[in-house]
Amino acid sequence: MKLTRSGGQTAAGPQDWFTGTVYIDPIRDPDDQSAVGCAHVRFAPGARTAWHHHPQGQTLYVTDGIGYVARRGGEVQEIRPGDVVDIEPGEEHWHGATPDRFMAHVAIQEADENGQVVTWLEHVTDADYQRG
Numbered sequence: 001m002k003l004t005r006s007g008g009q010t011a012a013g014p015q016d017w018f019t020g021t022v023y024i025d026p027i028r029d030p031d032d033q034s035a036v037g038c039a040h041v042r043f044a045p046g047a048r049t050a051w052h053h054h055p056q057g058q059t060l061y062v063t064d065g066i067g068y069v070a071r072r073g074g075e076v077q078e079i080r081p082g083d084v085v086d087i088e089p090g091e092e093h094w095h096g097a098t099p100d101r102f103m104a105h106v107a108i109q110e111a112d113e114n115g116q117v118v119t120w121l122e123h124v125t126d127a128d129y130q131r132g
Contacts, residue, residue, distance in 0.1 A: 004028065013041070017120050019129075020047025020096070030111035037117055038108040043067065048096025048129060051121035053089075056110035060085040060095060067103030068132040069095040076132035079103070094124045098132065 013022030021044035030037045035056075040063070051072065060069065062083045069085050070076040072092035079085060079095070087093050097103035111117045 002033075013047075017050055017052070018047060018096075019050070019123055020044055022047050022049075022096075027106070030115065030117065035111045036108065037111060038106055040104065040106050042104040043097035043102065045097050045101055046099050046129075048124055049094045050123045051092050051094050052118050053092045053121070054087065054109045054118050055089060055112040055116055057089040057091070058087040058107060058109040060087070061106045061108070063104045063106060065103035066098045066101040067096055067105070068098060068129070069093065070128070070132070076129075078132065079105075092121065094128075096124075096129075 010023050010025050013024055023042045025040040027038040027040060028034075028036065048068070060079070062079045062081050064081055067079045068076050069079050070093060071087070078098070085095070095105070109117050
């Protein structure tokens with residue numbers, strides 16, 4: 001068993017990756033014992049990720065608020081506490097809060113053989129976001 005104490009490491013989400021105000025609390029980074037990484041991510045109303053994809057896929061577990069998730073070419077779907085979103089490897093997608101509610105989720109993903117976890121793409125346009 002390995003216990004990692006919380007270090008109070010909340011960080012602002014980088015502007016290259018997010019639109020709006022986002023806070024990230026790392027839970028674990030991939031290491032030599034496990035390729036799994038995860039973080040608790042909190043989105044202010046209207047905040048969202050840029051388009052991105054994960055080589056091994058991603059699982060989102062919504063912990064609070066109301067949000068949106070969409071895959072490239074798909075419909076924007078509403079997500080709520082307790083919802084689990086399984087995103088396929090390589091599937092381009094985005095997720096974030098609705099315009100008038102905060103949303104938080106735990107994001108779980110696995111690094112590939114090169115240690116890569118995510119590839120960030122362009123920002124989600126307001127038109128794509130407003131389809132929710």
